Amino acid sequence: MARWKVEYYSGGWVQKTDAVVREIVEELSGHEEAAFLLPNTSANRSFVAADYIVRIRFDDVDRFIGVLYGVEYSVKALRCLVYNGVYELLKRRVVSGSYVNMPANVVANNVRVAAGLAYPLGSCPTTPISVNFDQTLCFDAIELIAQLVNRDYWTQNGTVLYIGIRGAGKSFDGTIANASSRGVDRCKKRDKVHVRGVDSDGNQILGVAGTGDNVAVFWNSNVSTVASLNALAAQKLAEINSDDSSVVLTCPITSGIHLYPGDSISVSKPEFNLSGSYRIKKVTKRRKTVEVEVSRHKKTTEEVLEELLKESPSIFSFTSQGVESMARIKPSLISGASIKASFDLSTKYLKEACVLPTGVTVASPTGNMNSYEGGYMALALIVKNGAGERDLARDILDKWAEIQNTDGSWYQQYNPYLNADGLHDRVESIGGEYSGDLKVDSGAALLAWAMAEYDKVTSGTRYQTVVRKALQFLRELQYAHTVAYGTGLISNLVYEGTVDTVALAADCAECLLAMSKAMDAYGGALTTSGGYSVKSMANDVYYSMCVFSWQGDSGRYYATSYPVGVQTEIPFTYKEKISYTAALCAWANYVFANSGHRTTGDYSSQCEKALDFINTLTAGQWGGQMYCPYVGNADETQDEYAGYTALMTIAMNTVNPSKYAAMITKSVALLRWMALGDG
Numbered sequence: 236m237a238r239w240k241v242e243y244y245s246g247g248w249v250q251k252t253d254a255v256v257r258e259i260v261e262e263l264s265g266h267e268e269a270a271f272l273l274p275n276t277s278a279n280r281s282f283v284a285a286d287y288i289v290r291i292r293f294d295d296v297d298r299f300i301g302v303l304y305g306v307e308y309s310v311k312a313l314r315c316l317v318y319n320g321v322y323e324l325l326k327r328r329v330v331s332g333s334y335v336n337m338p339a340n341v342v343a344n345n346v347r348v349a350a351g352l353a354y355p356l357g358s359c360p361t362t363p364i365s366v367n368f369d370q371t372l373c374f375d376a377i378e379l380i381a382q383l384v385n386r387d388y389w390t391q392n393g394t395v396l397y398i399g400i401r402g403a404g405k406s407f408d409g410t411i412a413n414a415s416s417r418g419v420d421r422c423k424k425r426d427k428v429h430v431r432g433v434d435s436d437g438n439q440i441l442g443v444a445g446t447g448d449n450v451a452v453f454w455n456s457n458v459s460t461v462a463s464l465n466a467l468a469a470q471k472l473a474e475i476n477s478d479d480s481s482v483v484l485t486c487p488i489t490s491g492i493h494l495y496p497g498d499s500i501s502v503s504k505p506e507f508n509l510s511g512s513y514r515i516k517k518v519t520k521r522r523k524t525v526e527v528e529v530s531r532h533k534k535t536t537e538e539v540l541e542e543l544l545k546e547s548p549s550i551f552s553f554t555s556q557g558v559e560s561m562a563r564i565k566p567s568l569i570s571g572a573s574i575k576a577s578f579d580l581s582t583k584y585l586k587e588a589c590v591l592p593t594g595v596t597v598a599s600p601t602g603n604m605n606s607y608e609g610g611y612m613a614l615a616l617i618v619k620n621g622a623g624e625r626d627l628a629r630d631i632l633d634k635w636a637e638i639q640n641t642d643g644s645w646y647q648q649y650n651p652y653l654n655a656d657g658l659h660d661r662v663e664s665i666g667g668e669y670s671g672d673l674k675v676d677s678g679a680a681l682l683a684w685a686m687a688e689y690d691k692v693t694s695g696t697r698y699q700t701v702v703r704k705a706l707q708f709l710r711e712l713q714y715a716h717t718v719a720y721g722t723g724l725i726s727n728l729v730y731e732g733t734v735d736t737v738a739l740a741a742d743c744a745e746c747l748l749a750m751s752k753a754m755d756a757y758g759g760a761l762t763t764s765g766g767y768s769v770k771s772m773a774n775d776v777y778y779s780m781c782v783f784s785w786q787g788d789s790g791r792y793y794a795t796s797y798p799v800g801v802q803t804e805i806p807f808t809y810k811e812k813i814s815y816t817a818a819l820c821a822w823a824n825y826v827f828a829n830s831g832h833r834t835t836g837d838y839s840s841q842c843e844k845a846l847d848f849i850n851t852l853t854a855g856q857w858g859g860q861m862y863c864p865y866v867g868n869a870d871e872t873q874d875e876y877a878g879y880t881a882l883m884t885i886a887m888n889t890v891n892p893s894k895y896a897a898m899i900t901k902s903v904a905l906l907r908w909m910a911l912g913d914g
Contacts, residue, residue, distance in 0.1 A: 239522065240295070241271050243287040243303070253279070256291055257314070259299045259520040263401065263496035264378070264387045266800070267319040269299045272312045279313055288393065289317045293492050298520065300393030305798065308719050309733040316798075321390045325350045325374035335460065336363040339384045343398055346376045357397040360384045365460035383463055385470050387497055402497025402515065409502045412484040412491075412527070414509075425451040428472040430464045444468035482507060484527045491525030494518055502529065577907040581914030582619055585612060586627065594630035595651050595659075603662055604649040609635055610681025617688050625689070629697075632686050636701045643708030643764065644674040644729070645682060669805055674729040676712050677742040679705045684749035691756035700764070702753050707763035709746055710772055720798060722783045723775025727803045735804040740784040740793045741816040744823035747776045751823075754832050774835045777827050780820060781838035791848035793820040812864055817849040818882035825890045842890045849883070850898065877909045 241254035257270040269291050273279040283306040291299045304323065305316030330349040334342050340359035347356055350373040364383045368376055380398060381388045387401040426447030434440050442464020451471070458464050484502065494500065498515045513529035588600045589612065596609040609631065616628040638659055639645060646661035648671060654660050662671035683705035686698035712726040715734040719726075724738035725746050750773035754761050761769045784793045792812045796803065821842040828839035852864035884902040887895035 238293070240292040241289065242292065243282075243289050245287070248290065251282075254315075256522055259291060260517070261299075261496050261519075262517045263515070264381060264389070265496075265517075267299075267301070267322065267390075269301060269317040271315050271317070273315060275309065275311055275313050283313055283315055288320070289315075290393070291317070293488075293520075297392075298492070306719065307736050308715065309735075311733070319390060320393055321352060321396055322374060324352065325377060325396075326372060328373045329370045330368045330373050330376050331370055333367045335365045336462075337365070338362070339364050339380055339398070342366065343377065343380050343396075346373050346380070347396060349373055352396060354395045357391060357395040357399075359398040360386060362466075363462075364466070365463040366457050368457065371457065379457055382470050383458070383466050385466070385473075389497070400497070402495065402499060404512070405494055405498040405500055407494070407500035407502070407527075408486070408490055409484070409500070409504065412486040412502075414482050414484050414504055414507055425449045425472065427451075428468045430458075430468040430471065432458050432464050434460065440464060442466070442468040444472040482509065482529060484529065486525055486527065488520065488523050488525055491518070491527055492520065494525065494527055500527070500529065577904070578910045578912050578914075580906060580910055582615065582621060582624065584911070584914035585615065586624075587913075590627065590631065591651060594627075594634045596631050596634075597651050602651075604651050604659065606635070606645040606647060606678030607675065607681050610678070610683075610685045613685035614681070614688060617685065617692060620692075625692070628685070628689060632682070632689060632698060635682050636686070636698060639701055639704060640674070640708075642711070643679065643704035643706070645678050646671060647673045647675050647678055665805075670731055672731045673805065674708075675742075676709060676725050676727055676739075677745050679708050680742070680746040680749040683709075684745070684752050687749065687752040687756040691752065696757065699757055702757070703762070703764040706750065706753060706769055706772070707765045707767070709749075710763050710765065710767050713772060713775065717775075722797065723772075723779040724783065724797050725776060728805060730804050737801050737803045738797045739803065740780060740795060740797065741813070741819045743776055743780050743784070744816075744819035747773060747780065747823040747827055748819075750776070751827050751830055751832060755830075759832055770832050770834065773827065773832060777824070777833065777838075778835045781824060781836075781841060784820065785838070785841055785845075788844065791844045792817060793845060812849065812852055814849050814853060815879045815882050817845045818879070818886040821845045822882075822886040822889050825886075842886075843894070846883070846887055846890060846895070877906055880905055 239256040241251045241256060242248045243251060251271075251273070253274055255272045257272055259269040261267045269289075271291070273283070283303065285303070287303045289301060289303050290297050299317065300320075301317040302320040302323065303315055304318050307314040307316070325346075328350040330346050332345060338361040340356065340361050342364060343359045344356055346368075359380075362384045364380065366376075366379060366383070377388055377396070377398070384398065386398050388396070388398050389401045390396055425445070427443070427445040427450045429450060429452045430442040431452065432440050432442065440461050442458075442461055444465060445468075458467055482504075494515060496515050496518055499512050500515065501511070502509050502513050504510075515527055515529055517526075517528035519526040519528075589598070589608075590596055595604055596612050597603060598605040598608045613628040613631045616624040616631070635645065638649065648662045648665060649659040650662060651659070664671055665673060683702045686702050686705075690696055690698055690702075709725055712729070712734065713723060716722065716724050716726040716736050716738050719736035720738075722738075724740075725743050726734050726736045727739050727742060728735045750769050754769055754773070759770055763769060763772070779797075780793065783797055786792050786794055793816050794800075795811055795813055795816055825839050825842045827833055828837050880902050884899055884906075887899055887902075892899065
């Protein structure tokens, strides 16, 4: 009978009999990891503290070998994360050196030695290449070498690195595989690519591939000869010239366990216009099924450009006007389209439709009470301070204070109407799919923020006890994340009593703003209800957001989640370069850095870089900030959101109102166009 096994190496291979395999994820020339579950016992907590070499087997055949580097703690289980050990070592070591017309295998071997990989290269072409490495991560160096010779990179047996053509033709019964959708997009094709660079003497050089007038232009600071730039241009031309986007085929585990990235399979799905041999780009193996991604969408011009930007932070000038050579996909407003009237922003709709007579706030006129929206509503009324609005905010916050849980949290959603006992029940389910037993970090943060803001502007302490309890809840979430991942970020949620230790950067920024406001209102010596220093807690969040979430000057954005790319238990969005993440993190960074509460380093220089980068990526909209850059993939949207525009406007106005004056004016104009007469 076919079955999974998890084994670890301790002088010999030992089976972990209580392990349950969750998944193995492998991408072609990309990320690789596996996950398995263990019961949360004392013995297993000791086990996961060590960096064991782990192999995962199916039918007594090795399917994945890596190193146990990560663990997510919950009440009942430990989710163990096994990463490709070779890749992780390459990502921790750097290499320097200049190579002119040197065989690729020689250059790659020098990178291998610099990384401390014990085993010789499994393969690598001997094609001459010219590159410069200056404290370059060994992993980035291997990626560049593979690009220059137009080959894949991968590992075998968890030890040997290969650069070559991965995979082979494999048998596959496509008749039992299911597919849900497929998209095709030819709008981003180019018939010519220019790659600019600098030779070893500092002279500008140019590589060219293709012919025609539709040109994409890139920079690369590591390639030092025209021949190598030409090779890179050819690789980029092929990369942006596919009109095909991804399709995922799902099949039983026994039909796909033998497949790996790079393998080719025959697929016939007329309803998706699939017929022929397709190369596998990604494989996800779970206990009973396999997801095979074929015909994967090639990176768009902009995505490739963003990757190339990482190679030199000084290549382009990031300003509020964007990057000069980054062409946008989305067209301007169609000529002749009617434009609705513009209205001044008003709180009329909020007060009349979203606040019930009893002070209960609802997310929409027929919606539930939502702790997150409740906090933002109260903040809006406090800050605007129209006639009677702060009194209304007080009534709203009094209602939320009444229903705070004993641990300092609030459920995400409540029924707005009272039950027979005169209480508000939490909802039984969210979207009919998830239990209403859900407590989220941002809900507690927004309510604590609003309460502290009210006390600050009224010079009172009406909500201090409630705020301290909310901050204690956030401290418990922070501690759980620290135990799991070693940073001071804040776990996202508690679902059915179990902490989901993944952190979301935007939520952490909201928590930091709440802590800052609480200390502004009650003093820097404020402690949580459990006696923990709020100042220490806030500085840990600030440092971790600016060090672990920030992707460096080469990336210029805050990663959506931490660990980077890991999903929360309740699905959210895991795309990167999200506008509201940039806005909230830049806003929180700047406010805390310039407060009297910061005791760690000053990272406020990140703020303008993050805002400039997002403004660049979302340039070409009518004025709105999309939740993340639209580049034409099937799972993306061109929708624009007033709320995200507002957050970007607040962030720009906080960080540098003079620099962003023109953009702020345009954003406010958009908000007024989007507003209806009643607000």
